[in-house]
Amino acid sequence: MSLAQTKSVALLGLDGHVVGVEVDIADGLPGYALLGLPDAALSESRDRVRSAIVNCGEVWPNRKVTVSLSPAWLPKSGSSFDLAICITLLAAHQTVPTEKIADIVFLGELSLDGRIRSVRGVLPALISAFKAGISIAVVPADNLKEAQLMQGMEIVPMHHLKQVLRWLRTGERQQEQEFDLQWEHSDSRLDFEDVAGQPAARLAAEIAAVGGHHIMLIGPPGAGKTMIAERIPTIMPALSIAQALEVTAVHSIAGTLMQRSPLSLLAPIVSPHHTTTRVAMVGGGSHVIKPGACSLAHFGVLFIDEAPECGPGVLDSLRQPLESGSITIARSIGNVTFPAQFLLVLAANPCPCGKFTGRGRNCTCTSQQVRRYLGKLSGPLMDRIDLRVQVEPVGRVEMAKTQLGESSSVIRDRVIAARTIAAHRFEGMGWSLNSQIPARALRSEFQPERAAMNFLHDELDRENITARGLHKIIRTAWSFADLKGHTLPSMDDVVAAHAMRGKVEA
């Protein structure tokens, strides 16, 4: 019989489809047809597969070869089908047992000498294969770390095509050293103790970590905005295993697991440059829909430095994910939804030249330029920022201090304690962070104390805050209360939250 079939996985966003790979070798003029909507990278697999087969001492069938990837209507892309096509072809050529490969998922790109190269999206591919009832998968050895996260499936890591063939023919395989599933908790390089002074910004960062409130840092160049923003993940609680899997899956699709370990429990931080495009920010692409920066920052921090310099519409494209925690990208090949629950951290100079601070006499900007600069950030976006902090240049005394500031681990312990209180309070309610309390709950069971409420209503009457602002302030006040161990936000908590929102809205 000159027909064989095996399986691989095609990814559309985070969703995988198990693809049947069939090869038929028939009599006729030697030729090769690849069916099933392949893209350019996949079409080139013919030459990679052919060279790999020949260079491994196998025989290329000099007959008519037809390769079909089903379902045929699903567009397929990338080089991860190489291994599956190669093995099926050899099986159809009767050099590999056909019955053995029928229910195995093969993932991997072939190099011309038969080595198996790593591919993107191994974890989400395995998750979908597992859901489809497949129990064994061959993956590139370089992807082993990430593949091992898929427990309940037999993972066969392979370096070389020859190893795969030997295993299929004789059942022998070299045991790859399995990695211990050792979750990595901390990143020792960054620590809050490096930040000199800046009590207001430190407090704001802590509140942001407690309640998941978005934050904006405004200050002159060199004051430490970037330094503070980069350290926010170090004070956020470690991800749960389920969260970490989700984060790793997104990073696997984007192919960024080189920078981030698949086993990391640290909240991710993504800092796109301000020249970034909308597509890079939220995700997109025509053949392969890739997640954007906001999805890579899922369960972590999306830090945008020099926010007013961003192109028009780039920041505003974040409004929908900020609201819903996910982003749906519609393209001709289909709709893809990526998760995007992130903490937004914006940093900005006070004016285009950056010197409108202190006595402000070195500033060369006109009054209009100053007003327009921060005005570039749209109202609806700014409305979603709960904490606005002025970062002043580091003072003489703080610079001279040899004693380090509070370290990340100390702050993180406080954050975890506060989050535990909040999680306990919200048990069974469907949300866990203060920033997620729905408005109707804020006006009923989660009202701050009476005096504080009166203060807020006064502010509302004076049109210093809007109704939305009032809700945002109460949410932030809950984070202050959790941090200080108050059972109900007190007047002080509400005033602090109001001051940190730092905006007169009327």
Next chain:
Amino acid sequence: MKELLARAALFSAIEGGHTFWSREIYGNGAQYVYEKLLNNGYDSIKYEKLITELKTHSGEQVLERIAQHHVRFVTPLDKDWPIQVNDLMASPIGLIVKGSIGALHIPSLAVVGTRNPTSYGARIAGDFAAGFVDREWGIISGGAYGIDSYAHKGALIAEGVTVAVIASGIDINYPAGNTRLFAEICESGAIVTECMPGQNALPSRFLTRNRLIAALSKATLVVEAAFRSGSLRTARDAAELFRPVMAIPGPINSPTSEGCHRLIGERAAEIVTSVADAVEFVGVNQ
């Protein structure tokens, strides 16, 4: 009637803030100056442009142009002329008023400051405006973005009377973003200008406008002002008229409080830290 027509013609031809002409008109009457100009009684070469302007636009034409905009043109000949502006070195030849002219006759506080306030300044401007409105004062400001807008809004929220003195023609909303605010101001208060309709807001007109803000009000409050700020001009204008000037202090490292600290440091303004403080200071100096 002749006097009014002469005044209207001069109002249209002479840019506001001109001390010499102001004195001539107040001393000798508009008609006298008008005729003397046309008869080349003044230096006819130096004032050539002015004379041609007077010859091309008669007083009737000027009044007609103003009337098209459904606004009032007031001069010192009118009973409801705000006499407090006569204290100026260069008091206005006339004023164009949209809204209720009565708003110019109640004791008023001028609230001025930067167009780029911090949330602190924005808040203080609104609170002081509302506080003075509660004591039945009016609030005068310049209708610009920033402190001016917050002061006007504060007064309106407290259901008070507020007056915007603008530096362009009455038909031009400058800044355009405040068009709705201007409409709201006109409902209970007034918009005042000494420019002819159609004239644009030029930098020089802001400075001459500032003296009107100082002169129309009983006292001036500077909320937030940068080191170089037009509001400092208003403060000095007010001081020259011996009207009380107050300034709100801020953090010493805030660029938008630099001007206020300068006024306080030079003893040009009294430091105030609460509405009650300000009321007391103004009351004593009345």
